[in-house]
Amino acid sequence: QVQLVQSGTEVKKPGASVKVSCKASGYSFSTYDINWVRQASGQGLEWMGWMNPKSGNTGYAQKFKGRVTLTRNSSTSTAYMELSSVRSDDTAIYYCARARGLAGLDYWGQGTLVTASS
């Protein structure tokens, strides 16, 4: 069965970087884009960016350009989201989700809580 399993809770000081992983199984990793979506406490869902695991091509929401980097390790079917210079308002649950092109996000990871606090 398709699964996206994310890494565990992170606590970072403001200004640090955080890297969240998303390990895919149950399907061919290269055939679906991996998207990243976050939800801050009391807020709605916010799309951050996407990556094509086969080509390595990426796209980012304007808000996150220059601060988010999406990468992958195809040998382990794992996608990564790195957020730099974290601030308190980056405290959120971060989700990975797969999709083919503009299709719906059909499978989601369980979410990773990232807390930015001094």
Next chain:
Amino acid sequence: QSVLTQPPSVSGAPGQGVTISCTGSSSNLGARYDVHWYQHLPGTAPKLLIYANSNRPSGVPDRFSGSKSGASASLAITGLQAEDEGYYYCQSYDYRLDGSRVFGGGTKLTVL
């Protein structure tokens, strides 16, 4: 604020039906981009409920249906059940944002 507008909340009694609207503009829903709907229940990951305007993934009950017309879309839920209580989000794309995915602000469904 979101480029896709949803009502903050809707409510209905068990067995009744509700409709959640999603209003966009000429750069997103009006540009013929598909809309997808997600259900987000407390303590869980979001779940794809409706894709490409009106299609249900396998396993989603037919109590859930979607439609789209012009720059607006809607999600209808019939036969409300207590376990439907949670948040519902529409999602599309916007060419003024470099084709980025965009979410509506979300609607809290309360089953009375």
